[in-house]
Amino acid sequence: MSYRIVWFKRDLRLHDHAPLVEAARAGPVLCLYVVEPDLWAQPDASARQWGFVRESLRDLRRALAERGARLQLVVGDVVAVLDRLHALQPFEALHAHEETGNGWTYDRDRAVARWCRAHGVAWREWPQNGVVRGLRERDGWQSRRDAFVAGPVAEAPPTWTNVDLPWDEPPPRDALAAVLTDADAPQRQRGGRNEGLQTLQRFLASGGADYRRGMSSPLTAPDACSRLSPYLAWGCLSVREVGQATQARLAGAPLDRAQRQGLQAFRSRLAWHCHFVQKLESEPELEWRNLHPGYDGLREADWSDERFAALVQGRTGWPLVDACVAMLRETGWLNFRMRAMLVSVAAYPLWLHWRPVGHWLARQFVDYEPGIHWSQLQMQSGTTGINTTRVYNPLKQARDQDPHGVFVRQWLPAMRRVPDAWLFEPWRMPPEAQARCGVVVGQDIPEPVVALDAALRESKARVHALCARPEVQAGEVAVVQRHASRTGRREAPSRRRSAAERSQQELF
Numbered sequence: 001m002s003y004r005i006v007w008f009k010r011d012l013r014l015h016d017h018a019p020l021v022e023a024a025r026a027g028p029v030l031c032l033y034v035v036e037p038d039l040w041a042q043p044d045a046s047a048r049q050w051g052f053v054r055e056s057l058r059d060l061r062r063a064l065a066e067r068g069a070r071l072q073l074v075v076g077d078v079v080a081v082l083d084r085l086h087a088l089q090p091f092e093a094l095h096a097h098e099e100t101g102n103g104w105t106y107d108r109d110r111a112v113a114r115w116c117r118a119h120g121v122a123w124r125e126w127p128q129n130g131v132v133r134g135l136r137e138r139d140g141w142q143s144r145r146d147a148f149v150a151g152p153v154a155e156a157p158p159t160w161t162n163v164d165l166p167w168d169e170p171p172p173r174d175a176l177a178a179v180l181t182d183a184d185a186p187q188r189q190r191g192g193r194n195e196g197l198q199t200l201q202r203f204l205a206s207g208g209a210d211y212r213r214g215m216s217s218p219l220t221a222p223d224a225c226s227r228l229s230p231y232l233a234w235g236c237l238s239v240r241e242v243g244q245a246t247q248a249r250l251a252g253a254p255l256d257r258a259q260r261q262g263l264q265a266f267r268s269r270l271a272w273h274c275h276f277v278q279k280l281e282s283e284p285e286l287e288w289r290n291l292h293p294g295y296d297g298l299r300e301a302d303w304s305d306e307r308f309a310a311l312v313q314g315r316t317g318w319p320l321v322d323a324c325v326a327m328l329r330e331t332g333w334l335n336f337r338m339r340a341m342l343v344s345v346a347a348y349p350l351w352l353h354w355r356p357v358g359h360w361l362a363r364q365f366v367d368y369e370p371g372i373h374w375s376q377l378q379m380q381s382g383t384t385g386i387n388t389t390r391v392y393n394p395l396k397q398a399r400d401q402d403p404h405g406v407f408v409r410q411w412l413p414a415m416r417r418v419p420d421a422w423l424f425e426p427w428r429m430p431p432e433a434q435a436r437c438g439v440v441v442g443q444d445i446p447e448p449v450v451a452l453d454a455a456l457r458e459s460k461a462r463v464h465a466l467c468a469r470p471e472v473q474a475g476e477v478a479v480v481q482r483h484a485s486r487t488g489r490r491e492a493p494s495r496r497r498s499a500a501e502r503s504q505q506e507l508f
């Protein structure tokens, strides 16, 4: 029997799924998801992400069953699985979406390509996220991406001839128990396309009225933001369908000013999503190497297990930082500004290299999307060479984003007893005040892990001194040429830096 395999990866849906549509058009199809223990053993993978994926797979299985098809779940190494399948029941083609993942998935996909070549199997891959594989330069990319998002959305085929595995595979219940030993996030978003669609409908129904006003504070952001990130990251929804639904909302029933601006701002962020995934596609090394090599050696030698542990355990002593860590642990989500603040605190006052911090945060985020994540880690740590150094002071952020301490008291029970007067710097409470409110600094709430003002001053000075070096400045042109977003025509070299900076600054 001649058939094709559709290999689901970070595209856990049937709608707008070109690999499936084309396979179903050509003949019988086997729908495959491979639970890869080696993938889930990577330092950026976590139980909360797998929990979300497992729920999404259940939804996918239901959607397939409605079409008389089955999702075949196999545990193992993809090449070994393909090899076994092909030996027992040869297939003619493997269909998948292009994946812009981490270094591990990059190598795995190369191994799959080699296997396909060696076995005369056609491996056909379709783009997603507006990403252009093999892109030589960024000029013109934006219009290609916009055309992709505006392009036809492929409806899921109503039915096709289903192919089952040629062996009995028990459901992979605890397949990842040995590799995923961390805890799930009790309050995380639930996975699946149905949840994703409801989340999208809720957001569009609100018209994004509170989006711009509410996105920065960790108090208002959970309701004001779309919360679509995990559904986009794992492909329960496609960027294209979300982009088109947003466009339709903008063109449909009348919106007030706040709603229109909110939806337009949201639409820009969808474009940023693609922009950052394209960055990683074009330069996979940005996952582990400074975008600008001039920053090599800046923080590496000063790594401190103690400062890192304080951050990860939410014991930095700065209430807003520790509350964000607590929320992240519990929910697997934080708004953009608080994510940026956590990285900035790690990179400047705590002077930690971005890579271990990035692995820790990746595991915390249910919506981990390597392209966005690693670019942001580098941007917020000041190692890209094309972004103005932006350092978030956690005390200022607390005053701006949580002036009455509602957020920190929600996530840090000891702070509920601390009077308003000491909300931002509780460690300064004199012993009498501590006795009155029943909170002991150093016991119930931590003392700051470093002296903030001095640490900020010193870290900024070190980064600025490096930036000022002629060889570092010279290296910036190459980075801009490769990565910065450009609009319309090609810009003269002398203008490139400022244009790139402008586009990057929007991201804050």
Ligand SMILES: Cc1cc2nc3c(=O)[nH]c(=O)nc-3n(C[C@H](O)[C@H](O)[C@H](O)COP(=O)(O)OP(=O)(O)OC[C@H]3O[C@@H](n4cnc5c(N)ncnc54)[C@H](O)[C@@H]3O)c2cc1C
Pocket: 215, 225, 226, 227, 228, 229, 230, 232, 233, 266, 269, 270, 272, 273, 274, 276, 334, 335, 336, 337, 339, 340, 343, 365, 367, 368, 369, 370, 372, 373, 376, 377, 380, 507
């Ligand atoms: C250090 C750091 C790490 C991050 N890691 C991730 C990650 O792993 N996965 C992830 O999806 N986002 C990441 N972001 C970007 C952003 O914080 C999240 O996309 C956003 O908070 C998700 O919530 P939302 O879906 O409600 O966002 P909304 O504000 O409603 O945005 C809608 C969508 O636009 C995209 N988006 C929003 N902001 C950005 C941005 N700044 N850059 C690129 N795309 C954006 C996302 O796909 C998001 O779902 C990171 C930001 C920082 C500072």
